[in-house]
Amino acid sequence: MDCKEMILSEDTYDIITDFSASEFLGDDNNCYERIGEDFLILYLANLGIRNPKIDFFPYHNMPKLYGLMQLSPSGETPPGAAPFDPASLIASGITQVQRPPLSLTGQGVILCFIDTGIDYQNPVFLDENGNSRxxxxxxxxxxxxxxxxxxxxxxxxxxxxxxxxxxxxxxxSIVPSRDENGHGSILAGVAAGSIVRQGSPYIGAAPGADIVVVKLKECKQYLRSFYLVPEGVPAYQENDIMLGIKYAESFVRLFERPVVICLGLGTNQGDHAGNSSLSRYLSSLAVRRSRAAIVCGGNEGNASHHYHGRLSAQTPGEDSRDVELRVSEGCIGFWLELWGALPDAFNLSIRTPGGENIPELRLGLQQSVTYSFIYEKSRVTIDSALVEENSGEELILVRIQDPTPGIWTFHVSASGSLYNGNFHMWLPITEFLSTPVYFLNPDPDMTLTEPSMAPEVLSVSTYNAENNSFYAESGRGFGRTGQIRPDLSAPGVNISTIDGRRTGSSMAAAITAGAVAQFFQWSVIEGNNRLAESREIRSYFIRGAVRTQGLNYPNREWGYGRLNLEETFNALLRV
Incomplete structure (x- = not known):
């Protein structure tokens, strides 16, 4: 196989490294893609390995899978059933600065969407002369x-x-790229839709911006099988997203003008502290001038997919914890991640709904053990890393195939002395579960999806602009190790799109990305602050955020407040 065939082949494994990895590159296996100075994507022959495990491929080397962060409520309005409603743009102070004297439409700025593609024939992506934007x-x-x-x-x-x-x-026949899913086109329309006056009126946040699109290929089957993601559910690999960001970065160098990257994807995989390869790469670009990365916070706040426990050696009965979760009928399987906190180490035992037990385990530095049962067809694989390479923290990854429906109990105890006692457990995002699986005593905090924990990106949660209420499904902060996330909250409920009303955190990210493009026009294109990048824009936006009296800020739901671009400029007037 040549390199292109290896990249696309289902018979090769994709590996993310942050070193040269020359030991993997033989004469017959030298396919790789370089990303910046720090990352290399290797495409390796599968070496006869039936199932990848983190004792062979470390956890941080295996691409994580990301899903689309849009929900479709039952009351969704189909296209054309209701007129365009600019309420979310007005609530965000976007419509106000589109008008004179500022007249900010994102002119001269590039908005990049790494998603499901774009319907390039839609009028909202054409200029007044009918040419493509x-x-x-x-x-x-x-x-x-x-x-x-x-x-x-x-x-x-x-x-x-x-x-x-x-x-x-x-x-x-000339440009065969299509957006069969529609999610990418919806995001691009919300953030950068042109002014359409004929037919159904429409306008996006930054109708003057240019648009760059990366249509992601779906994940390879071995990763879908390993992570137990149901067939037919859109799932995208971390390394393909990273290469999409690399592509977006090329336009900054080519045109010497700002690029805003909008990510409407998310996952519950990772340490929820911004240490994944994607998070690190995003942050490395976001601190460079004329770049900004906007990341949605996900829709996991009300999904019961996060558990937080704290063990205490000083309190009787608190030196261990039973964590219960319910598995519904028909579940093909799921994975669960347990993250510890230094300097503690944890043991784990498992009881099935049928009463069979996996005894307490204290796995080694990096180890994988698989269990089967006598009376149940479930198969449990437990992978451990005492020191997960990207975070330095302990990770226990539990993968359960054909789980018996009912209540599963995970008994967590300390291995040795307790100091911190904190541990967190995450289940997959809702889209990656074939049937409901949830903790019986969940914690709705720390439910922002990755990579919204990346240190230098602009991370947004979701609220309803119709009544200024926080969206119950929205992910909540903070980060696992105390990072202040989200930065802001933006409208994401019943948003007018080119495909009817849509709800989800990806809508909030798109609106925010459009606002950032407007600000880049003012700062970089018009020369008011040519050195602007993600960190500075975040600070400007925080200064202009609308805060409700009586609430403390920053907080886990709203971050530093509600996005309002007009108030950002008003804050500059007061300086």
């Missing part, structure tokens, strides 16, 4: 065209290709 598309799923410079797979289509397609009787 899409600067480029990198479609990772189409292999008939040339890939972007410096990348080895997929097909790139530039604006001239797209304009040629728009004038053709068969556009997809």
């Amino acid at each position: 899409v600067l480029a598309i990198w479609d990772q799923t189409v292999q008939t065209g040339a890939p972007p410079d410096g990348l080895k797979y997929g097909s790139e289509y530039r604006r001239e290709d797209i304009n040629l397609a728009l004038r053709s009787e068969d556009p997809y």
Whole structure:
């Protein structure tokens, strides 16, 4: 196989490293993609390994899987059933600064969406002359065209290709990239939709910005199987997202103008402290001038997928904890991550709904053990890392196939002396479970999805602009090790989109990304602060955030308050 075939093949494993990994690169197996100065994506022959385990491929080397952070409430309005409602843009102070004297529309700024693609024929992505506002598309799923410079797979289509397609009787014969899911097009429309006055009126937050799109390919089957993600559920690999960010970064160097990256994806995998490879890479770019990364906080706040426990050696009966979770009928399986806190170490035992037991385990530095049962067909694999490489903390990963429905009990105890006593457990995001699985005594805090914990990104939770209430499903902060997240809250409930009303944290991220593009126009394009980047924009936006009297800020739901771009400029006037 050549390198492109290895990247796309189901017979190769994708590995993320933060070192050269020359020992993996033999004469017949030298396929890799380099990302910046710190990361390398290796594509390795599967070496006859049936199931990857973290005693062979360390946890931080295996790509995490990310899902779409949009919900579809039962009262959703279909396209065309209701007129465009700018309430969310007005509540965010966006409409106000689109008007004179500021007239900020994102002109000169690039908004990049790494998602499911874009419907490039939709009028909201055309300018007043009918030409495309899409600067480029990198479609990772189409292999008939040339890939972007410096990348080895997929097909790139530039604006001239797209304009040629728009004038053709068969556009997809020239630019065959489609958004079958629609999520990416919805995000792009909310953040950067053009002013459409004919037919159904529409406008996005930054209608003057240029658009760059990365259509992600779906995950390989071995990762879907390992993480037990149901078939047909959109799931995207961490390394493909990182390469999409690399692609977005190339436009900063090419045009010397700001790029805003909008991520409407999330996962419950990782330490929830911003140490994943994707989080580290995002942060390394966000601190560079004329870059900004906007990340949604997910919809896991009310899902009962997080448990927080604290053991105490001083209190009788508190030196161990039984953690119960319920598994519904028909579940194909799930994984569970337990993260400890230095300097403690933890033991784990498991009791099935049928009363069978896995005895208390104290796994080694890095080890994998698999159990089966006599009267139940469940199969449990426990992987451990006393020192997980990216975070330095203890990780116990439990993977349960064909779980018996009912209540599973995880008995957590200390191994040796207790000092901190804190541990956290996370289940997969709702989209990655075939049937409901949930803790019976969950903690709704620390439910922001990754990579919203990345240190230098702008992380947003979700609220309802119709009544200024916090959205119950929205992820909540803070980070596992105390990081102040989210930064802000933005509207994300019943948002007017090009495909009817939509709800979810990805909508909040799109609105915020549009506001950042507007601010970049003022700061970089118009010369008011040419050195602006994510950290400075976050500080400006925090100063302009709307805060409710009687609440303490920052807090776990709202961060530093509600996004309001007009108030950001009013705050600058008061300086």
